[in-house]
Amino acid sequence: MPLNLLDRVRVQQGDITRLAVDAIVNAANTSLLGGGGVDGAIHRAAGPELLAECRTLGGCPTGEARITRGYRLPARFVIHTVGPVYSGRLEDAVKLASCYRNSLQLAVDHGLRSIAFPAISCGVYGYPIEEAVPIAVDTTAAFLARHERITEVIFVVFSDDHLAAYQGYLRSRQNAV
Numbered sequence: 001m002p003l004n005l006l007d008r009v010r011v012q013q014g015d016i017t018r019l020a021v022d023a024i025v026n027a028a029n030t031s032l033l034g035g036g037g038v039d040g041a042i043h044r045a046a047g048p049e050l051l052a053e054c055r056t057l058g059g060c061p062t063g064e065a066r067i068t069r070g071y072r073l074p075a076r077f078v079i080h081t082v083g084p085v086y087s088g089r090l091e092d093a094v095k096l097a098s099c100y101r102n103s104l105q106l107a108v109d110h111g112l113r114s115i116a117f118p119a120i121s122c123g124v125y126g127y128p129i130e131e132a133v134p135i136a137v138d139t140t141a142a143f144l145a146r147h148e149r150i151t152e153v154i155f156v157v158f159s160d161d162h163l164a165a166y167q168g169y170l171r172s173r174q175n176a177v
């Protein structure tokens with residue numbers, strides 16, 4: 001992976017709802033009508049207007065993504081994507097990679113340059129962080145290689161072990177250059 005790709009990617013510990021980026025990504029469910037975890041936090045911080053816009057979208061299949069405005073969030077937009085519920089099957093990885101790719105594509109389609117991702121599927125949906133991180137990073141790096149307009153991708157994590165998983169993988173990729 002060329003160094004300039006990793007220069008545009010970083011990991012940060014904290015609350016994704018606080019980030020003033022062009023778009024934050026929501027790990028939503030197929031209804032897009034809100035839930036727990038990061039989804040609940042985003043809806044609480046964005047205010048009821050977000051749910052009102054989500055109601056107009058008619059849901060979202062697993063692996064796909066939809067965009068709304070950010071309302072009371074510091075982020076201008078929210079990209080809602082639906083990660084797979086972890087089952088241990090190969091299709092989980094295919095669906096999770098689609099979440100990252102489709103979210104990044106929506107950002108490009110809307111002329112956005114900075115985007116922050118939570119660890120999609122790694123909460124209630126049970127995806128092991130060590131399996132999810134290479135999918136998140138490699139899918140993002142492959143996308144960035146083809147799209148120069150995205151200048152900043154932030155992987156936002158809550159816990160110390162998730163932070164260590166991203167840092168360890170990013171370091172290993174850097175050393176492989």
Ligand code: ADP
Pocket residue numbers: 014015016017027028036037038039041042083118119120121122123124125126127156157158159162
């Ligand atoms: P999923 O249903 O896709 O597993 P969850 O919301 O349960 O989604 O969890 C996804 C990840 O987001 C988990 O690692 C969780 O710790 C993390 N998370 C929850 N709230 C926030 C937040 N406000 N900012 C960043 N990450 C968060």
